[in-house]
Amino acid sequence: xxxxxxxxxxxxxxxxxxxxxxxxxxxxxxxxxxxxxxxxxxxxxxxxxxxxxxxxxxxxxxxxxxxxxxxxxxxxxxxxxxxxxxxxxxxxxxxxxxxxxxxxxxxxxxxxxxxxxxxxxxxxxxxxxxxxxxxxxxxxxxxxxxxxxxxxxxxxxxxxxxxxxxxxxxxx
Amino acid sequence: xxxxxxxxxxxxxxxxxxxxxxxxxxxxxxxxxxxxxxxxxxxxxxxxxxxxxxxxxxxxxxxxxxxxxxxxxxxxxxxxxxxxxxxxxxxxxxxxxxxxxxxxxxxxxxxxxxxxxxxxxxxxxxxxxxxxxxxxxxxxxxxxxxxxxxxxxxxxxxxxxxxxxxxxxxxxxxxxxxxxxxxxxxxxxxxxxxxxxxxxxxxxxxxxxxxxxxxxxxxxxxxxxxxxxxxxxxxxxxxxxxxxxxxxxxxxxxxxxxxxxxxxxxxxxxxxxxxxxxxxxxxxxxxxxxxxxxxxxxxxxxxxxxxxxxxxxxxxxxxxxxxxxxxxxxxxxxxxxxxxxxxxxxxxxxxxxxxxxxxxxxxxxxxxxxxxxxxxxxxxxxxxxxxxxxxxxxxxxxxxxxxxxxxxxxxxxxxxxxxxxxxxxxxxxxxxxxxxxxxxxxxxxxxxxxxxxxxxxxxxxxxxxxxxxxxxxxxxxxxxxxxxxxxxxxxxxxxxxxxxxxxxxxxxxxxxxxxxxxxxxxxxxxxxxxxxxxxxxxxxxxxxxxxxxxxxxxxxxxxxxxxxxxxxxxxxxxxxxxxxxxxxxxxxxxxxxxxxxxxxxxxxxxxxxxxxxxxxxxxxxxxxxxxxxxxxxxxxxxxxxxxxxxxxxxxxxxxxxxxxxxxxxxxxxxxxxxxxxxxxxxxxxxxxxxxxxxxxxxxxxxxxxxxxxxxxxxxxxxxxxxxxxxxxxxxxxxxxxxxxxxxxxxxxxxxxxxxxxxxxxxxxxxxxxxxxxxx
Ligand code: FES
Ligand code: FES
Numbered sequence: 001x002x003x004x005x006x007x008x009x010x011x012x013x014x015x016x017x018x019x020x021x022x023x024x025x026x027x028x029x030x031x032x033x034x035x036x037x038x039x040x041x042x043x044x045x046x047x048x049x050x051x052x053x054x055x056x057x058x059x060x061x062x063x064x065x066x067x068x069x070x071x072x073x074x075x076x077x078x079x080x081x082x083x084x085x086x087x088x089x090x091x092x093x094x095x096x097x098x099x100x101x102x103x104x105x106x107x108x109x110x111x112x113x114x115x116x117x118x119x120x121x122x123x124x125x126x127x128x129x130x131x132x133x134x135x136x137x138x139x140x141x142x143x144x145x146x147x148x149x150x151x152x153x154x155x156x157x158x159x160x161x162x163x164x165x166x167x168x169x170x171x172x
Numbered sequence: 173x174x175x176x177x178x179x180x181x182x183x184x185x186x187x188x189x190x191x192x193x194x195x196x197x198x199x200x201x202x203x204x205x206x207x208x209x210x211x212x213x214x215x216x217x218x219x220x221x222x223x224x225x226x227x228x229x230x231x232x233x234x235x236x237x238x239x240x241x242x243x244x245x246x247x248x249x250x251x252x253x254x255x256x257x258x259x260x261x262x263x264x265x266x267x268x269x270x271x272x273x274x275x276x277x278x279x280x281x282x283x284x285x286x287x288x289x290x291x292x293x294x295x296x297x298x299x300x301x302x303x304x305x306x307x308x309x310x311x312x313x314x315x316x317x318x319x320x321x322x323x324x325x326x327x328x329x330x331x332x333x334x335x336x337x338x339x340x341x342x343x344x345x346x347x348x349x350x351x352x353x354x355x356x357x358x359x360x361x362x363x364x365x366x367x368x369x370x371x372x373x374x375x376x377x378x379x380x381x382x383x384x385x386x387x388x389x390x391x392x393x394x395x396x397x398x399x400x401x402x403x404x405x406x407x408x409x410x411x412x413x414x415x416x417x418x419x420x421x422x423x424x425x426x427x428x429x430x431x432x433x434x435x436x437x438x439x440x441x442x443x444x445x446x447x448x449x450x451x452x453x454x455x456x457x458x459x460x461x462x463x464x465x466x467x468x469x470x471x472x473x474x475x476x477x478x479x480x481x482x483x484x485x486x487x488x489x490x491x492x493x494x495x496x497x498x499x500x501x502x503x504x505x506x507x508x509x510x511x512x513x514x515x516x517x518x519x520x521x522x523x524x525x526x527x528x529x530x531x532x533x534x535x536x537x538x539x540x541x542x543x544x545x546x547x548x549x550x551x552x553x554x555x556x557x558x559x560x561x562x563x564x565x566x567x568x569x570x571x572x573x574x575x576x577x578x579x580x581x582x583x584x585x586x587x588x589x590x591x592x593x594x595x596x597x598x599x600x601x602x603x604x605x606x607x608x609x610x611x612x613x614x615x616x617x618x619x620x621x622x623x624x625x626x627x628x629x630x631x632x633x634x635x636x637x638x639x640x641x642x643x644x645x646x647x648x649x650x651x652x653x654x655x656x657x658x659x660x661x662x663x664x665x666x667x668x669x670x671x672x673x674x675x676x677x678x679x680x681x682x683x684x685x686x687x688x689x690x691x692x693x694x695x696x697x698x699x700x701x702x703x704x705x706x707x708x709x710x711x712x713x714x715x716x717x718x719x720x721x722x723x724x725x726x727x728x729x730x731x732x733x734x735x736x737x738x739x740x741x742x743x744x745x746x747x748x749x750x751x752x753x754x755x756x757x758x759x760x761x762x763x764x765x766x767x768x769x770x771x772x773x774x775x776x777x778x779x780x781x782x783x784x785x786x787x788x789x790x791x792x793x794x795x796x797x798x799x800x801x802x803x804x805x806x807x808x809x810x811x812x813x814x815x816x817x818x819x820x821x822x823x824x825x826x827x828x829x830x831x832x833x834x835x836x837x838x839x840x841x842x843x844x845x846x847x848x849x850x851x852x853x854x855x856x857x858x859x860x861x862x863x864x865x866x867x868x869x870x871x872x873x874x875x876x877x878x879x880x881x882x883x884x885x886x887x888x889x890x891x892x893x894x895x896x897x898x899x900x901x902x903x904x905x906x907x908x909x910x911x912x913x914x915x916x917x918x919x920x921x922x923x924x925x926x927x928x929x930x931x932x933x934x935x936x937x938x939x940x941x942x943x944x945x946x947x
Contacts, residue, residue, distance in 0.1 A: 033203075037205070038196075039196070039199065039200075039203035040195070040196020040197065041196070042361070042362070042411075043440075044361045044362065044363065044443060044864075045443045045863055045864040045865070046442060046443055046863075047443075047863050047864070047865050048865075049863065049864040049865045050361065050864050052361055079196070080195065080196035081195070081196055081197075083195075084195070091191060091194065091195070095191075095194035095195060098190070098194045099186055099187070099190035099191060099194055100186065101177070102187075102830040102831075102833065102834050103194075104190070104193050104194065104653075105412075105653035105654065105655065105834055105838060106360070106361065106362070106409070106410060106411045106412040106652055106653025107189065107193030107194075107198060107409070107411070107653065108200065108360075108361040108362040108411030108412060108653075109361050110193050110194055110196075111194075111196040114194055129877070132872070133872050133873045134873075136872045137871045137872055137873045139872070140359075140361065140864060140869060140871060141361070141872075142358075142359050142360055142361055142412050142414070142838075142842070142869060143361075143412055143653045143834070143838045144834055144837060144838050145834075145837035145838040145839070145840055145841030145842070145870075145875060145879070146837075146841065146870075146872045146875050147833070147834075147837040147875075147877070147879060148830075148833070148834055148837070149872070150872070150877060151177075
């Protein structure tokens, strides 16, 4: 007997179309971690407080522990595995800045933190301190005390801006 | 030296685990899966205190997809665990003593089915009235939670010196205060879990976080009833621990289920389960009475510590020892009368936590110092200096300690700081509304490192040239985020002038590392440094002898360098692929092919340095810290905001500046939570704050972005112990600095953490409306 139709789930994950047979009430974090083996997305509080499970859904940051399969079916999802520099296998300027500035220790919050930073810098390429605080207050880190994270976000911001301006210049 | 990236220059070393962490590629042990694995879950107690009348697992066992249901009768060996005192049951037989107590465990083909199976287990309890406070547990008619009594006392401590009673009678001023500290939660982001895999050879592979893999292996062997060698424990990388994963947590269940089912079993606690079952910082009540002469010299100090250790011992006794030692602060006090008691209750489980009882003690002692200084109408920093121990004075327990200048150095550095200078003349900011008050406070601490006298504290390590031609070190330490691997890289590159690509660093795997103690008590850096000091000479001389035999160049004209051995004085300035350069003699890879592999392996074993005096728990090495904090108190809402801090730390040479700053910043923010918001609240011995939405750790909006770290790197000439660990020192002295600042801002003495906001609220001075009563 074929599976009931409503269990079919499709979405674009990190640029690739994915099809799964899963219950529509499966949480996105489980879709990613369990069904797609994308364990870069972490799980910690499961109530939308810590941000460890942050992913981009159609470009917006969401806590994947709060999104169910039916809510994200058909959307474009980007996880930490989908973020890279100009070429696959290289670090995105945000990731590079986290490494250089000590923006992580145990690293468990880091994928979520990097994703939130991506959303922040997409919206505010030159974020003020206040925008950094608002943009990242949904991501908890227990190790770093956030100092290294703030330094990393600032540096990433500078780099992204420099990059974008130079890209524009080349075009024009 | 003010520690930051700029000052650090070339020592700013990028962590080797950076790229895998920022890309999400790193597999934590809770990320691991295997195709044929099943899922384990634990049934925990419904009550904080109850008698188990019966357990019926038949319905659960009959469920489809359920592979095993285990209870106490299925424990093959010892049904108990605990690092120091194995008194915690793997599965309760007759009595449950806290809400995290385990009764049964199941393994099923999906997490959902495992949850169903838990629901199907029928346990009949006779509910008992929980001992929900230390007072209740110490009442003469209280039931005994453990047989080994007397009463519900786990441990007592005592320090008596001089004649405190008589000294108090002659004191001109006495300050009496009782301090309360919260049940803080470690709140590591990765909750407990891992994968348990039996293999074809009959061995059990445990992939689960711990701070001491060998200790886990020993305890698991005892529970399973097998030789230790039948178990391999892989225990890094770890998503945070802070002391919270040092005791066994999911390991006994994962191990027993995997052995029963003959398949890999995955366990991963939900946050709620982690809160319910896991360790917390000991809540303490510390009563202090401190008396001084007219000149402001402390004459007498009386302390009574009551620690709520919860249902089982864990490290409750050593934590109380540490608190007792540290409640005298770095002060010379002639007459001392300290008693401590650690009490069993039904309130969760207290255990090891960064600072190890020092945080509570230092909060109380420094609070006393500020109160005494105020009576003297004296600058509180100057008051501390007057009472500080001299360089050659014995330690707090009258034991000999290693002499350093650390204490006076941190005192002076903070005294000079701009932030502390503000305390003298608090800037009046006319732009602030009248209900916003600002103040500056400071505190000082000496903090012991290592486990202390009388507790086995072995260390060691292995250095070898492996058959791939890498310089390999192996330690039984763990990487839980602190940056140990980066620190080891830096140390090895310094020692051998080699490049990072010449190195292989092995930790966290009992099959591959020698016994070299745990990653606890701020000791790994010191231990690793000491081990490498011992190993470097024999290792280097073997390398150079073999290189000399191969090349014909006399050994004393050779040095180790990037890629291999070089002629002295001809090392390349920068490490790179340089074999073609003229001074290069022979590569490590080629050397490794010479002789037997064993000849390239060097081991060492020694003990962490302890005081020569017979005082149990007494430390020998101390680190020193002084902290200043500026706060802003909103007297309408009671909210306190930390504006600025400076940490001065004297812990010897800074090996890894990025790691050092990170540890102090992280410790400081953790201490901010301890001071202002964090408390795992219990009602009738059940957690009310069950997740991170009600248990509030600092967010990026709550922190002090102006945090500055100043490192004092001096050590006595010829010091044999090298850099001291700084894992804890950033977290121990912030609380009293903040409460002192609150006092300057508002005139209110806070004696309870987290700072009760309602205590800071002051009514607006507005005329009352008619008909409104003033109270
Ligand atoms: S796990 Fe989703 S927000 Fe914490
Ligand atoms: S680095 Fe450990 S939680 Fe952020």
